[in-house]
Amino acid sequence: MNTFKKMAFALSAVAVAAITVGCATxxxxxxxxxxxxxxxxSAFRDEGIAKVDRLNQDAAxxxxxxALGQELPAAAAKAIEEASLKAxxxxxxxxxLGDWKLGEAIAQSGRGLTYTDDAKTVNGGNCxxxxxxxxxxxxxGTIGPSxxxxxxxxxxxxxxxxxxxxxxxxxxTKLWNARAYSACSQMPRFGHMGILDxxxxxxxxxxxxDPKSPVNQ
Numbered sequence: 001m002n003t004f005k006k007m008a009f010a011l012s013a014v015a016v017a018a019i020t021v022g023c024a025t026x027x028x029x030x031x032x033x034x035x036x037x038x039x040x041x042s043a044f045r046d047e048g049i050a051k052v053d054r055l056n057q058d059a060a061x062x063x064x065x066x067a068l069g070q071e072l073p074a075a076a077a078k079a080i081e082e083a084s085l086k087a088x089x090x091x092x093x094x095x096x097l098g099d100w101k102l103g104e105a106i107a108q109s110g111r112g113l114t115y116t117d118d119a120k121t122v123n124g125g126n127c128x129x130x131x132x133x134x135x136x137x138x139x140x141g142t143i144g145p146s147x148x149x150x151x152x153x154x155x156x157x158x159x160x161x162x163x164x165x166x167x168x169x170x171x172x173t174k175l176w177n178a179r180a181y182s183a184c185s186q187m188p189r190f191g192h193m194g195i196l197d198x199x200x201x202x203x204x205x206x207x208x209x210d211p212k213s214p215v216n217q
Contacts, residue, residue, distance in 0.1 A: 005032070014083075014085055035070070037047075040055070041055055047115040047197075048114075048116065048117070049113070049114075049115065049116040049117060049119050050113070050114060050115035052081050056159060059080075060080045060083075060084070060179055060183070060184075063080065063183075063184075064080075064183065064184035067184065072184055076183070077183035077184070078104055078183075080179055080183040080184075081180055081181065081182070081183050082161075084177045084179040084180040084189075084192070085173065085177075085180035085181075087177065087192060088172075088173050088176045088177055088191070088192075089176065089191065089198075090169075090172070090182055091172070091198060091202065092198060095202065096159070096168050096172055096202065096205050097159050097160075097168075097202060097205050097206040097209060097210060098199060098202030098203040098205065098206045099203050100206035100207045100210040100212065100213035100214075100215075102200075102203040102204070102206075103179055103202075103203035103204045103205070103206045103207030103208075103213070104133075104207050104213070104214070105124075106124055106125045106127075106196070106200050106204055107125045107127035107128060107133055107207055108124070108127070108128055108133075108205055109122075109123075109124025109125065109126065110124050110126040110128075110129060111123065111124045112124055112195075113195070123195055123196060123200075125188075125190065125195075125196060125204055126188075127147070127204070128140050128141065129141045129143075130142075130143040130187075131142040131143075131144045131145065131146060131147045132146040132147060132148050133148065133207070133212070133215060134148065134214045134215060135217070136150055136214070137186060143186070144167070144187065147208060147215060148215060149215065149216055150171075150208045150209070150214065150215055150216070151167075151208055151210070151211065151213070151216045152207040152211070152216040154167045155167075156168075156209050156211070156216075157211055158189075158211075159209045159210065159211075165186075168205070169211065171205060171208055171209065172205060174187070175190050175191060175196075175201050175204060175205065176189070176190065176191030176192055176201065177189045177190075177191060177192040190204075214217070
């Protein structure tokens with residue numbers, strides 16, 4: 001029996017067990033969660049740079065997973081957002097924007113972090129998978145909103161100006177850890193999780209905010 005069949009069989013057993021939750025002798029929701037996690041873990045193995053420890057959840061992931069399909073309690077959401085915002089690291093030299101051309105290459109790259117990638121592979125942002133970035137694109141994801149004219153729509157004609165500062169800082173925070181603004185955001189936590197380094201985030205910032213960037217044309 002292959003891995004997928006074994007996983008399906010085991011999950012079916014968990015589902016059947018769930019029917020008995022209302023019975024006095026049935027397993028508790030906590031026990032069912034534990035069994036389901038065990039089944040899922042049994043279907044994975046370390047492969048290249050992708051390790052099974054990626055299944056380990058931090059407190060925010062765990063809370064959002066448990067609330068899947070339901071609204072996270074306000075107090076819990078606030079706690080996640082406050083902790084996420086507090087952990088955001090501002091640019092070490094105070095410079096928020098880099099080179100939009102490099103930012104475009106990062107946004108369009110889906111490489112990195114997969115089991116087929118070498119540990120030395122430079123991670124991309126894979127932004128196009130969820131967002132429209134450039135007007136010329138004919139294929140892009142729609143999980144997230146369009147980023148076309150991101151800076152222009154927000155009136156950022158000079159990213160270095162005091163007037164643009166709030167949008168610049170907001171955008172940096174969003175890229176670093178989107179959960180600072182939305183507790184259960186599905187956006188990758190690029191800075192917080194080390195997916196992109198500080199220099200890469202600067203370049204993506206330029207792609208979004210530089211008036212010369214194709215995003216704002």
